[in-house]
Amino acid sequence: KNEVEQSPQNLTAQEGEFITINCSYSVGISALHWLQQHPGGGIVSLFMLSSGKKKHGRLIATINIQEKHSSLHITASHPRDSAVYICAVMKGAQKLVFGQGTRLTINP
Amino acid sequence: DTEVTQTPKHLVMGMTNKKSLKCEQHMGHRAMYWYKQKAKKPPELMFVYSYEKLSINESVPSRFSPECPNSSLLNLHLHALQPEDSALYLCASSQEGTAGNTIYFGEGSWLTVV
Numbered sequence: 001k002n003e004v005e006q007s008p009q010n011l012t013a014q015e016g017e018f019i020t021i022n023c024s025y026s027v028g029i030s031a032l033h034w035l036q037q038h039p040g041g042g043i044v045s046l047f048m049l050s051s052g053k054k055k056h057g058r059l060i061a062t063i064n065i066q067e068k069h070s071s072l073h074i075t076a077s078h079p080r081d082s083a084v085y086i087c088a089v090m091k092g093a094q095k096l097v098f099g100q101g102t103r104l105t106i107n108p
Numbered sequence: 109d110t111e112v113t114q115t116p117k118h119l120v121m122g123m124t125n126k127k128s129l130k131c132e133q134h135m136g137h138r139a140m141y142w143y144k145q146k147a148k149k150p151p152e153l154m155f156v157y158s159y160e161k162l163s164i165n166e167s168v169p170s171r172f173s174p175e176c177p178n179s180s181l182l183n184l185h186l187h188a189l190q191p192e193d194s195a196l197y198l199c200a201s202s203q204e205g206t207a208g209n210t211i212y213f214g215e216g217s218w219l220t221v222v
Binding site: 031043088094 | 145153164196211213214216218
Protein backbone atom coordinates (compact mmCIF):
# COMPACT_ATOMS: atom_id res chain seq x y z
CA LYS A 1 0.00 0.00 0.00
CA ASN A 2 1.33 3.45 -0.95
CA GLU A 3 2.04 5.84 1.87
CA VAL A 4 0.05 8.49 0.01
CA GLU A 5 -3.18 7.52 -1.73
CA GLN A 6 -5.15 9.81 -3.98
CA SER A 7 -8.64 9.44 -5.35
CA PRO A 8 -9.92 9.46 -7.92
CA GLN A 9 -7.08 8.56 -10.29
CA ASN A 10 -8.94 10.07 -13.22
CA LEU A 11 -11.73 12.63 -13.20
CA THR A 12 -13.63 14.12 -16.12
CA ALA A 13 -16.13 16.90 -15.53
CA GLN A 14 -17.98 19.64 -17.33
CA GLU A 15 -16.95 23.25 -17.15
CA GLY A 16 -18.40 24.94 -14.10
CA GLU A 17 -18.60 21.84 -11.93
CA PHE A 18 -17.26 21.69 -8.37
CA ILE A 19 -14.26 19.37 -8.19
CA THR A 20 -12.92 17.46 -5.20
CA ILE A 21 -9.70 15.45 -5.11
CA ASN A 22 -8.87 13.47 -2.00
CA CYS A 23 -5.58 12.48 -0.43
CA SER A 24 -4.99 10.07 2.45
CA TYR A 25 -1.63 9.33 3.98
CA SER A 26 -0.37 6.79 6.45
CA VAL A 27 2.79 8.43 7.81
CA GLY A 28 3.33 11.20 10.29
CA ILE A 29 3.89 14.47 8.51
CA SER A 30 4.75 18.05 9.21
CA ALA A 31 3.41 19.41 5.93
CA LEU A 32 1.39 18.40 2.93
CA HIS A 33 1.78 19.85 -0.54
CA TRP A 34 -0.69 20.06 -3.40
CA LEU A 35 1.02 20.32 -6.77
CA GLN A 36 -0.23 20.81 -10.32
CA GLN A 37 1.48 19.35 -13.37
CA HIS A 38 0.56 20.26 -16.94
CA PRO A 39 1.42 18.03 -19.92
CA GLY A 40 4.50 20.15 -20.66
CA GLY A 41 6.08 18.74 -17.53
CA GLY A 42 6.57 21.65 -15.16
CA ILE A 43 5.15 21.32 -11.66
CA VAL A 44 3.59 24.24 -9.82
CA SER A 45 3.12 24.31 -6.09
CA LEU A 46 -0.50 25.18 -5.28
CA PHE A 47 -0.60 24.86 -1.51
CA MET A 48 1.53 23.87 1.44
CA LEU A 49 -0.60 22.91 4.45
CA SER A 50 0.18 21.93 8.00
CA SER A 51 -3.29 22.50 9.43
CA GLY A 52 -6.72 23.87 8.61
CA LYS A 53 -7.65 25.36 5.29
CA LYS A 54 -6.17 27.60 2.61
CA LYS A 55 -7.82 29.35 -0.32
CA HIS A 56 -6.32 30.83 -3.45
CA GLY A 57 -8.70 32.06 -6.10
CA ARG A 58 -10.98 29.18 -7.06
CA LEU A 59 -8.84 26.62 -5.27
CA ILE A 60 -9.37 25.51 -1.68
CA ALA A 61 -7.27 22.99 0.22
CA THR A 62 -8.09 21.46 3.57
CA ILE A 63 -6.26 19.09 5.85
CA ASN A 64 -7.34 17.02 8.84
CA ILE A 65 -4.20 15.95 10.67
CA GLN A 66 -6.02 13.59 13.03
CA GLU A 67 -7.70 11.72 10.17
CA LYS A 68 -4.59 11.98 7.93
CA HIS A 69 -6.66 13.30 5.08
CA SER A 70 -6.57 16.29 2.78
CA SER A 71 -8.83 17.53 0.02
CA LEU A 72 -8.33 19.88 -2.89
CA HIS A 73 -11.43 21.62 -4.20
CA ILE A 74 -11.84 23.59 -7.40
CA THR A 75 -14.88 25.81 -7.71
CA ALA A 76 -16.34 26.88 -11.09
CA SER A 77 -13.96 24.56 -12.93
CA HIS A 78 -12.57 25.64 -16.28
CA PRO A 79 -10.86 23.74 -19.12
CA ARG A 80 -7.56 25.43 -18.20
CA ASP A 81 -7.75 23.55 -14.87
CA SER A 82 -7.12 20.33 -16.80
CA ALA A 83 -3.89 18.92 -15.42
CA VAL A 84 -2.52 16.26 -13.08
CA TYR A 85 -2.92 17.17 -9.42
CA ILE A 86 -0.44 15.59 -7.03
CA CYS A 87 -0.58 15.32 -3.27
CA ALA A 88 2.81 15.02 -1.57
CA VAL A 89 3.76 14.73 2.10
CA MET A 90 7.04 15.49 3.77
CA LYS A 91 8.67 12.40 5.27
CA GLY A 92 11.79 12.89 7.31
CA ALA A 93 13.78 16.08 6.94
CA GLN A 94 13.73 16.67 3.21
CA LYS A 95 11.96 13.86 1.41
CA LEU A 96 8.63 14.40 -0.32
CA VAL A 97 6.51 11.31 -0.81
CA PHE A 98 4.14 11.69 -3.75
CA GLY A 99 0.73 10.28 -4.42
CA GLN A 100 0.03 8.76 -7.82
CA GLY A 101 -1.70 11.88 -9.03
CA THR A 102 -5.22 12.65 -10.23
CA ARG A 103 -5.64 13.35 -13.93
CA LEU A 104 -8.35 16.00 -14.24
CA THR A 105 -10.04 16.83 -17.53
CA ILE A 106 -12.55 19.66 -17.71
CA ASN A 107 -14.63 19.68 -20.87
CA PRO A 108 -16.11 22.93 -22.22
CA ASP B 109 12.32 35.91 -9.08
CA THR B 110 10.55 32.66 -8.17
CA GLU B 111 11.92 30.59 -10.99
CA VAL B 112 13.90 27.42 -11.18
CA THR B 113 15.52 27.28 -14.60
CA GLN B 114 16.52 24.00 -16.17
CA THR B 115 18.57 23.44 -19.30
CA PRO B 116 18.37 21.85 -21.75
CA LYS B 117 14.64 21.39 -22.18
CA HIS B 118 15.20 18.32 -24.36
CA LEU B 119 18.24 16.07 -24.63
CA VAL B 120 18.86 13.02 -26.79
CA MET B 121 22.01 11.10 -26.00
CA GLY B 122 23.61 7.82 -26.91
CA MET B 123 24.53 5.22 -24.34
CA THR B 124 28.21 6.09 -24.61
CA ASN B 125 27.77 9.86 -24.35
CA LYS B 126 28.55 12.15 -21.44
CA LYS B 127 26.14 15.01 -20.93
CA SER B 128 24.94 17.26 -18.14
CA LEU B 129 21.65 18.72 -16.99
CA LYS B 130 21.75 22.11 -15.36
CA CYS B 131 19.51 23.80 -12.82
CA GLU B 132 19.66 27.35 -11.49
CA GLN B 133 17.71 29.33 -8.91
CA HIS B 134 18.22 32.79 -7.46
CA MET B 135 15.76 32.66 -4.59
CA GLY B 136 18.41 32.09 -1.96
CA HIS B 137 17.14 28.56 -1.36
CA ARG B 138 19.60 26.29 0.42
CA ALA B 139 17.94 22.96 -0.46
CA MET B 140 17.97 21.69 -4.04
CA TYR B 141 16.62 18.45 -5.44
CA TRP B 142 16.78 16.17 -8.46
CA TYR B 143 13.73 14.07 -9.28
CA LYS B 144 13.16 11.53 -12.04
CA GLN B 145 9.68 11.09 -13.49
CA LYS B 146 8.58 8.35 -15.87
CA ALA B 147 5.45 8.73 -17.95
CA LYS B 148 2.21 8.75 -15.95
CA LYS B 149 4.10 8.16 -12.70
CA PRO B 150 4.82 10.54 -9.83
CA PRO B 151 8.29 12.02 -9.44
CA GLU B 152 10.89 9.92 -7.64
CA LEU B 153 13.51 11.59 -5.51
CA MET B 154 17.10 11.05 -6.65
CA PHE B 155 19.29 13.50 -4.72
CA VAL B 156 19.00 16.28 -2.18
CA TYR B 157 21.60 18.95 -1.58
CA SER B 158 21.45 21.01 1.57
CA TYR B 159 23.79 23.97 1.94
CA GLU B 160 25.72 22.70 -1.09
CA LYS B 161 26.37 19.31 0.49
CA LEU B 162 24.79 16.06 -0.65
CA SER B 163 22.37 15.05 2.09
CA ILE B 164 20.27 12.37 0.41
CA ASN B 165 21.16 9.89 -2.33
CA GLU B 166 18.24 7.54 -2.96
CA SER B 167 20.51 4.67 -4.06
CA VAL B 168 20.84 6.17 -7.52
CA PRO B 169 23.17 4.33 -9.95
CA SER B 170 26.62 5.88 -10.29
CA ARG B 171 25.98 6.69 -13.95
CA PHE B 172 24.14 9.70 -12.48
CA SER B 173 26.50 12.08 -10.74
CA PRO B 174 25.17 15.21 -9.03
CA GLU B 175 27.17 18.34 -8.40
CA CYS B 176 26.38 21.56 -6.55
CA PRO B 177 29.08 24.09 -7.52
CA ASN B 178 27.46 26.90 -5.53
CA SER B 179 24.23 27.74 -3.74
CA SER B 180 22.45 28.72 -6.97
CA LEU B 181 23.50 25.91 -9.28
CA LEU B 182 22.82 22.19 -9.40
CA ASN B 183 24.12 19.88 -12.10
CA LEU B 184 23.38 16.28 -12.96
CA HIS B 185 26.15 14.62 -14.92
CA LEU B 186 25.11 11.71 -17.09
CA HIS B 187 27.40 8.96 -18.36
CA ALA B 188 26.80 5.55 -19.90
CA LEU B 189 23.05 5.76 -19.46
CA GLN B 190 20.61 3.06 -20.44
CA PRO B 191 17.44 3.46 -22.52
CA GLU B 192 15.37 2.89 -19.38
CA ASP B 193 16.86 6.10 -17.97
CA SER B 194 14.79 8.03 -20.49
CA ALA B 195 12.49 10.23 -18.41
CA LEU B 196 11.67 13.76 -17.35
CA TYR B 197 14.28 15.04 -14.89
CA LEU B 198 12.98 17.71 -12.56
CA CYS B 199 14.98 20.07 -10.43
CA ALA B 200 13.44 21.75 -7.42
CA SER B 201 14.45 24.05 -4.62
CA SER B 202 13.13 25.15 -1.25
CA GLN B 203 14.20 27.17 1.75
CA GLU B 204 16.06 24.67 3.94
CA GLY B 205 13.89 21.65 3.22
CA THR B 206 10.25 21.06 2.42
CA ALA B 207 8.87 20.95 5.95
CA GLY B 208 6.76 24.07 6.11
CA ASN B 209 8.34 25.59 3.02
CA THR B 210 7.00 25.89 -0.50
CA ILE B 211 8.90 23.83 -3.03
CA TYR B 212 9.59 25.31 -6.46
CA PHE B 213 10.04 23.07 -9.48
CA GLY B 214 11.67 23.74 -12.82
CA GLU B 215 10.02 22.89 -16.12
CA GLY B 216 12.13 19.76 -16.38
CA SER B 217 14.56 18.28 -18.87
CA TRP B 218 13.18 15.58 -21.16
CA LEU B 219 15.91 13.00 -21.61
CA THR B 220 15.90 10.33 -24.30
CA VAL B 221 18.66 7.71 -24.30
CA VAL B 222 19.10 5.92 -27.61
